[in-house]
Amino acid sequence: MVEQDRPAISRMAMTSVLLSTATIGVFLLCSCADLDLAGMQRVPASLAAPQDGDFPNPGSAILRQGTVPTTEALRLMRIGMGKGQVRQLLGPPHFSEGVFGVREWNYLFHLRSGKGAGDVVCQYMLRFDGNVRVNGMYWRKPDCALLVEPPPxxxxxxxxxxxxxxxxxxxxxxxxxxxxxxxxxxxxxxxxxxxxxxxxxxxxxxxxxxxxxxxxxxxxxxxxxxxxxxxxxxxxxxxxxxxxxxxxxxxxxxxxxxxxxxxxxxxxxxxxxxxxxxxxxxxxxxxxxxx
Missing domain, CATH: 3.30.1330.60 (OmpA-like domain)
Structure with missing residues (x-):
């Protein structure tokens, strides 16, 4: 019985190795993509966000604690970016967005307020067009947008x-x-x-x-x-x-x-x-x- 199962086990192991190799290859391809911003529209994330109910419940985030992005990374965001370029700047989305045909990514960020040691918890939404390019960037709270792009x-x-x-x-x-x-x-x-x-x-x-x-x-x-x-x-x-x-x-x-x-x-x-x-x-x- 054991002898008969060995070819099947070997095939399963080989399939697992091939899948793992393919996954690593895709990850390296995305992470090494050239972050070329030439020709992309420099548009700060909007102060006029979608309605509050369009954002997911923060408690449903995969990364419950969120992350602390750099202001420079957020300012480098552009209309027209692909998902690989977004991952380079901000990492993967913090909520379970699905696998295929995903047109929206959401993040949970901690931004430095500059007032004492406390951070401001901010939700950030990206929307993608039919070519899987960023066509909208939104903050749940306008004050979060002003932390990234402060007025005088x-x-x-x-x-x-x-x-x-x-x-x-x-x-x-x-x-x-x-x-x-x-x-x-x-x-x-x-x-x-x-x-x-x-x-x-x-x-x-x-x-x-x-x-x-x-x-x-x-x-x-x-x-x-x-x-x-x-x-x-x-x-x-x-x-x-x-x-x-x-x-x-x-x-x-x-x-x-x-x-x-x-x-x-x-x-x-x-x-x-x-x-x-x-x-x-x-x-x-x-x-x-x-x-």
């Missing part, structure tokens, strides 16, 4: 007494039906954003930050809505920067169909439904500065 000292002192100025623009009037780049914007849409940039420069003595958030209606897949809203926010921020607004203080976010302004019945894409949902297709721009 005077901004922190004045933040409590300043009221953000918020404006909204319908994306139908900026981009049309499917536009998402600066080149897709209508002449009237470009003029609106250019005039806004002129008003901002004229009315604010000093700017602390500008947050550009894109929204869509509820039609389409989650991936499509997130990508479209983020791309449009990025196009508007690019145009603001072209008009003289410091790109370093502009944050962008794409929140898809979250926080709708209009509730419209129906699931069939009719003209009536599209008209009803029009207020939800928008760009919101929040400006904070000294007037």
């Amino acid at each position: 000292v005077e901004a922190a002192q004045a933040k409590a007494v300043m009221t953000p100025q918020k404006l909204a623009f319908g994306t139908d009037g900026l981009f049309g039906a499917e536009g998402r780049r600066v080149g897709d914007m209508s002449p009237e849409g470009r003029l609106k954003i250019e005039r806004l940039a002129t008003d901002i420069k004229r009315n604010f003595r000093h700017l602390y930050y500008v947050v550009v958030t894109g929204y869509t209606d509820r039609l389409g897949s989650e991936e499509y809505k997130t990508e479209l809203s983020l791309a449009r926010a990025g196009a508007v921020s690019e145009l603001l920067a072209q008009q003289g607004i410091d790109a370093k203080i502009i944050r962008i976010a794409g929140l898809g169909d979250r926080q709708p302004l209009a509730k419209c019945p129906g699931a069939v894409k009719t003209t009536a439904l599209l008209n009803c949902l029009q207020p939800n297709r928008r760009i919101e721009i929040e400006v904070v500065g000294d007037e």
Whole structure:
């Protein structure tokens, strides 16, 4: 009986060795990937995070204690990074995200607050597009984003007494039906954003930050809505920067169909439904500065 089982045991052992070798090879391939940031968009993680309920319960983390990343690693994060590059900077995700087709990674970080010895526990979310490239970076708490990308000292002192100025623009009037780049914007849409940039420069003595958030209606897949809203926010921020607004203080976010302004019945894409949902297709721009 033992003699008969030996070939089977040998085959199992050989299979195990081959699998282990393959696993090590994949790990080395990922960890040795060239971290080339050329051509990738430098976008800090957004102050305008997804809704609180979109983040996992911290108690469900595989790494219950989280990790302490370097500020430099977080600042090196880019839109367009692959998962191998993310692993190099931040390590694997801290929650059980699944195996195949994973479009979201979550982390539990301890960041230095600079106030005594205590750390701030922060949750960080990455979302990936259909090509498995980063297309969104979000903090659960805005204060965590400010620990990585702090505003000027005077901004922190004045933040409590300043009221953000918020404006909204319908994306139908900026981009049309499917536009998402600066080149897709209508002449009237470009003029609106250019005039806004002129008003901002004229009315604010000093700017602390500008947050550009894109929204869509509820039609389409989650991936499509997130990508479209983020791309449009990025196009508007690019145009603001072209008009003289410091790109370093502009944050962008794409929140898809979250926080709708209009509730419209129906699931069939009719003209009536599209008209009803029009207020939800928008760009919101929040400006904070000294007037």
